[in-house]
Amino acid sequence: MSTTPPPEPIPPLRTDDGPAARTPASESVAAAPPPPRDVLTDLLHPERGWFRALRHPEFRLFWTGNFVSNIGSWMQTVAQGWLVLQLTGSPLWLGAVGFAQQIPALFFSLPGGVLADRVSRQRMLLATQGVMLLLALTMGVLTSLEIITVRHIVVIAFAAGVIMAINAPIYQATLRDLVPAEDTQNAIALNSIQFNSSRVLGPTVAGFILAFAGEAACFYLNALSYVVLLGVIWRVRFPAPQLRQPRSMLADLTEGFRYVWTHRTILLLVLMVALVSMFGLPYLVMLPAFARDVLRVGETGLGYLTAAAGLGALLGGIRLAALPTHHRRGPLVLAAAAVFFAAILLFSLSRHPWISAALLAVVGASLVNSVATVNSLIQSMVPDNIRGRVLSMHTMAFLGFTPLGSLLVGALAEQWGPPLAMALSSGFALLLTLVVALSAPSVRRLQ
Numbered sequence: 001m002s003t004t005p006p007p008e009p010i011p012p013l014r015t016d017d018g019p020a021a022r023t024p025a026s027e028s029v030a031a032a033p034p035p036p037r038d039v040l041t042d043l044l045h046p047e048r049g050w051f052r053a054l055r056h057p058e059f060r061l062f063w064t065g066n067f068v069s070n071i072g073s074w075m076q077t078v079a080q081g082w083l084v085l086q087l088t089g090s091p092l093w094l095g096a097v098g099f100a101q102q103i104p105a106l107f108f109s110l111p112g113g114v115l116a117d118r119v120s121r122q123r124m125l126l127a128t129q130g131v132m133l134l135l136a137l138t139m140g141v142l143t144s145l146e147i148i149t150v151r152h153i154v155v156i157a158f159a160a161g162v163i164m165a166i167n168a169p170i171y172q173a174t175l176r177d178l179v180p181a182e183d184t185q186n187a188i189a190l191n192s193i194q195f196n197s198s199r200v201l202g203p204t205v206a207g208f209i210l211a212f213a214g215e216a217a218c219f220y221l222n223a224l225s226y227v228v229l230l231g232v233i234w235r236v237r238f239p240a241p242q243l244r245q246p247r248s249m250l251a252d253l254t255e256g257f258r259y260v261w262t263h264r265t266i267l268l269l270v271l272m273v274a275l276v277s278m279f280g281l282p283y284l285v286m287l288p289a290f291a292r293d294v295l296r297v298g299e300t301g302l303g304y305l306t307a308a309a310g311l312g313a314l315l316g317g318i319r320l321a322a323l324p325t326h327h328r329r330g331p332l333v334l335a336a337a338a339v340f341f342a343a344i345l346l347f348s349l350s351r352h353p354w355i356s357a358a359l360l361a362v363v364g365a366s367l368v369n370s371v372a373t374v375n376s377l378i379q380s381m382v383p384d385n386i387r388g389r390v391l392s393m394h395t396m397a398f399l400g401f402t403p404l405g406s407l408l409v410g411a412l413a414e415q416w417g418p419p420l421a422m423a424l425s426s427g428f429a430l431l432l433t434l435v436v437a438l439s440a441p442s443v444r445r446l447q
Contacts, residue, residue, distance in 0.1 A: 050321040053187040058236050059178035065232025066171075067194040069129070072225030074202025075209070076136060078306055079218035080153060081288040082210055082299055083143065087150050091289040091418055095410015097150070098285035098403060101157035101164075105399030108165035113392020114252045116170040117385070121177065122238040126230060128167040133226035135160050140219035165399060169392035176379055176387070177239050185320075185376040192317035192372045196364065199310025207303020256389030259382075265442045266381065266390065269333070269374045270397045272436065272443075276337055276370060278401035279429030282409040282422070283344050283363070284309075289418045295353045305357055312361030316368035320376075333377075334437040336369035341430035348422040371398060 054060045084097050115124055135156055142148035179187045209217050260266050284306075291302035343362040350356045375394060382390045405425065412421035436443075 050186075050318065051190060053179050053183040053190050056179050056183070058238075059175075059187060061232055062174070062178055062236050063190060063194055065229045066191075067198055069225045069229035070195055070198035071202040071205070072136075072222035074199050074306070074310070075206040075218040076139070076222040077284075078203045078206040078303060079210060079215040080139070080157070081285070082302065083148070083215045084150055084153060085288045085292060087148075087153075090414070091286065092410045092414040093150055094285050094288060095282070095406045095408075095413070097153055097157050098282065098406035098410070100154045100403070101161040102399055102403035102406065104158065104161035105165040105168075105396055106401075106403075108162050109169060109392045109396035109400060110253055110256070110389070111249065111392075112166035112395070113169040113256060113389040114249050115166065116173040116388030116392065117252065120238070121170050121174050122233060122236070124170050125167065125174070125233045128163050128170070129226055129229050129233065131163050132160060133223050133230070135163075136219050136223035136226065140216045140223060143214070143216040143219060165395065168395040168399065169388050172375065172379075172391045172395065173388045174238070178236070184379050188372055188376045188379065189317055189321035192320060192368045193314060196310050196313030196317050196368060199364070200307045200314055201310075203303045203306035203310065205303075207300040207307075210299045210303070252389065256386060256393065259386055260390060260393055266378065268436070268440050268443050269377060270393050272333060272337060272433075273371055273374050273394060274397035274401045275429055275432055275436075276340060276367065277398050278405035278408075279425045279432075280340055280344055280363075280367070280405075281402045282405040282425065283347070285406045286409060286413060286418045286422060289413065290356070294351065294419060295356055297353050301353060305353075305360055308357035309360040309364035312364030312366075313368045314364075315361075316365030317372065319365070320369060320372055330377075330443045333370050333373050334433065334440075334443060336366045336373070337433045338430060338437065340366035340370060341426045341433060344426035345423055345430065348419045348426065 054063065080097070081094060084093055087093075139148070139153075139156055142152055175187050175191060176184050206218050209221070260270060287305055288302055291297050291299070291305055295301065295305075297305070340363060343359050343366060347356055347359040347363065350359060375391075378390055378394055379387065409418075409421045409425050412424065
């Protein structure tokens with residue numbers, strides 16, 4: 001006879017940052033928006049300003065440590081892509097390395113979500129970031145000794161992908177642990193700001209380091225950034241994990257899938273993220289080929305192109321942080337996804353470096369406005385006792401489908417060139433996005 005305890009009851013879908021909504025729809029519609037405030041007040045006010053989540057010391061420390069670490073990670077991303085191109089000269093190998101690093105998200109994000117709901121998030125973060133430090137050091141040593149091959153890079157990229165897939169839902173769930181419920185959306189927006197600020201700084205610095213010190217220096221600096229992050233994680237006081245009845249991992253996974261499947265709006269949001277991931281994000285994998293063969297701007301230009309996308313994403317994150325709580329987020333998700341694919345399509349047709357950089361800025365801004373808004377909707381709508389597992393499906397959609405797209409676009413680029421490959425991918429996704437926008441009124445109505 002089975003001794004497995006019955007599943008814990010899951011509260012109904014939430015529509016705000018507190019418990020299940022009880023306010024009648026007529027009252028919420030009739031509520032007047034707050035009066036307009038001046039920009040300086042919006043920036044600096046401790047309770048309603050754009051950066052209000054940073055007033056919480058633990059979140060502020062965690063935010064800073066991840067900012068430093070992400071600068072190093074973006075430096076390694078640029079250096080790794082350039083090294084692959086130097087070793088092979090093949091856009092197909094660029095796609096293969098991207099596939100190896102991102103495919104683990106399809107298989108390991110969901111177990112990461114279960115761990116996020118079951119064990120100490122601090123210990124898990126210490127373990128995952130420690131392994132990432134060792135992988136960065138390995139890349140640096142192999143490159144310094146001039147014995148690295150593309151197969152080494154594939155193996156290390158795959159190992160890093162496994163760790164990132166497990167870590168991502170734990171990290172996302174941690175954001176809400178460090179701020180009160182009313183600051184969750186702002187904390188997610190600020191997380192996008194730090195991530196995309198690093199996306200500007202990291203590639204820009206990497207472009208110069210690649211030109212003057214080589215790829216290995218980027219890998220060593222990334223390893224050093226993990227030392228900083230490990231110290232921060234050790235210092236931050238995380239809340240104690242909630243005690244839960246012991247259950248199998250399969251039972252927890254099944255519960256998470258059932259929740260998403262039975263809430264159609266959540267399912268559509270996750271599918272929108274998967275669409276962005278598979279048909280849009282492979283542009284990052286193809287950027288070295290665009291920089292060298294299409295725009296002819298070299299490694300320094302590659303840093304600038306990647307930084308342009310990061311700058312746009314940074315501005316997009318600031319815009320999200322500035323949004324009032326009554327702003328309708330459903331239409332924002334759909335419109336931003338459409339702009340994202342349209343900008344990639346135009347980028348694939350451009351042959352002028354400055355126009356391409358401007359389009360990449362639009363790509364970055366629209367990506368953040370779409371994906372981060374989905375994240376904030378999930379965080380505010382889903383009950384706490386299943387939040388890690390639903391976020392793991394968001395992670396799986398965002399990271400897990402990119403490798404399939406990278407492999408597809410890499411194969412098309414090998415046959416017809418990167419511009420046509422990205423044009424076909426983004427154009428197809430733009431059409432699908434418009435179909436979803438016209439056929440999903442439940443998403444359009446989301447507040």
